């Protein structure tokens with residue numbers, strides 16, 4: 001392995017690697033600037049440089065790498081799943097269901113996307129496949145808040161451990177749709193201030209800098225408690241998560257790595273960081 | 281509050297103001313301005329290699345023009361950047377819709393990553409072709425992977441008041457495509473829109489599957505559907521789909537969001553294929569024509 005000096009040119013290359021992984025200009029510059037302070041002018045192999053950079057990034061991500069803890073004592077623990085269109089909300093619910101069912105928990109789902117064509121049927125298929133009971137609306141376009149309220153009442157009576165609430169995809173800049181989502185939360189809270197116990201924002205790893213604006217608005221509107229990043233099985237690296245960790249510090253609970261119910265993994269800060277710099 | 285466009289303009293102006301006191305500006309001074317341009321484009325999610333191409337072109341034009349002596353060099357550079365973006369997006373008169381100039385039934389193949397908006401866009405195009413162009417349209421879902429995907433397209437077809445190919449469980453995507461074409465020939469349809477399952481560009485098995493459909497059907501249009509929120513990976517996706525199935529046009533969805541949409545530039549640069557349509561909402565009538573100057577302004581945060 002040839003060693004090279006960590007000079008301006010080498011640092012610029014590192015910055016470009018990070019930008020190409022969607023960390024954004026500001027976060028990339030910040031990280032490389034820290035690197036410049038501590039390592040400028042030293043000799044190292046490419047591999048050593050990248051490993052060191054990955055460690056630096058892993059240090060930013062480690063505090064947010066936290067699994068989603070379900071408290072069966074809530075009977076049921078209510079998980080509200082939100083996000084913009086097509087990020088993987090419904091599929092993530094299927095994956096969570098698979099995971100909790102394997103732990104022997106009794107899982108209920110609510111088909112809260114009463115709007116999109118065949119969204120209810122999509123969740124019903126996942127309910128069948130993962131052994132979860134699905135609460136579906138009586139008709140297309142039914143009120144999602146009322147549906148969720150009734151579902152929680154019935155799930156409680158039935159002794160469910162987890163209630164996973166699917167919602168329609170919505171763009172964070174659409175006020176009317178965000179108000180609708182707030183209503184779901186408000187109505188659920190009639191069952192108790194702590195409900196929903198978790199509110200997951202599902203982000204697509206293919207997304208660039210707009211993810212920052214998604215997190216900001218959803219967090220403000222519905223008190224997001226954690227993130228799930230999907231589609232990491234693709235070529236996109238999801239580097240915006242680093243900028244998100246620095247700006248919001250929200251837990252990243254899990255990552256989606258495929259379209260099957262089994263394709264959910266814990267968020268591993270170190271593996272994620274190494275993939276961002278092109279290692280592994 | 282500044283719009284980003286104003287911010288870029290005033291940042292650039294600031295760069296030139298600082299330099300002006302020193303008398304004649306050099307080519308190196310232009311580099312300072314170009315650094316601001318680079319940041320603005322990257323923040324809009326234009327892919328890095330494409331940013332480099334554009335800043336190189338801007339440098340060439342900026343140095344050649346009277347930027348240095350102009351009263352508002354900042355604004356002048358912004359205009360040069362804007363014009364370079366419009367060119368890169370296909371030039372002023374780029375607005376090209378779907379090309380139907382082929383023997384009926386004209387096959388249109390919809391491809392793209394998971395969740396990009398293919399099925400919804402299929403419904404939108406069907407509605408537009410039936411209404412505005414008075415075409416007899418057949419919609420067919422080749423998505424045997426996603427739960428209820430075929431039912432989703434069938435529902436949208438009903439909303440658009442066009443026919444969808446009857447669902448036969450157990451058929452492969454290739455068999456469905458062939459059945460769609462046979463049906464369309466037999467029942468004299470003008471257009472057949474083939475919606476496919478979402479797939480990753482690095483998933484060889486699924487990419488081979490869609491390539492086989494393409495070879496059998498020979499679509500007149502192969503539309504790559506991409507999300508306006510896409511980041512740097514846009515270049516990889518566009519390149520892979522273009523190499524595997526030959527993209528003839530791009531549809532960018534979710535422009536009703538607040539993403540700056542730099543992926544449009546990346547995709548266009550990599551494939552050379554025109555951006556044909558924009559998706560601007562979840563409803564079937566939310567389909568718009570593409571105007572390069574509007575997207576250029578959006579990328580610059582106008």
Ligand SMILES: Nc1nc2c(ncn2[C@@H]2O[C@H](COP(=O)(O)OP(=O)(O)OP(=O)(O)O)[C@@H](O)[C@H]2O)c(=O)[nH]1
Nearest residue numbers: 085086087088089090091169231256257258394395
């Ligand atoms: N490759 C891959 N595909 C995924 C992953 N998660 C979800 N998908 C796919 O992404 C597409 C959209 O997933 P959905 O779960 O329907 O997304 P959604 O957020 O519920 O979509 P809307 O309800 O329409 O807003 C589907 O084709 C899924 O199979 C993942 O981790 N990897």
Ligand SMILES: Nc1nc2c(ncn2[C@@H]2O[C@H](COP(=O)(O)OP(=O)(O)OP(=O)(O)O)[C@@H](O)[C@H]2O)c(=O)[nH]1
Nearest residue numbers: 085086394395396397398399400478534559560561
């Ligand atoms: N706001 C907005 N939402 C859109 C637009 N186009 C599609 N959607 C939504 O995005 C989500 C995914 O759309 P689909 O048409 O199912 O995407 P797809 O590419 O067919 O997904 P897969 O088949 O799973 O790969 C749905 O919630 C759509 O309503 C658009 O232009 N604007």
Ligand SMILES: [K+]
Nearest residue numbers: 232234235236
């Ligand atoms: K990846």
Ligand SMILES: [Mg+2]
Nearest residue numbers: 089090113119
């Ligand atoms: Mg959904």
Ligand SMILES: [Mg+2]
Nearest residue numbers: 398399423429
């Ligand atoms: Mg689809």
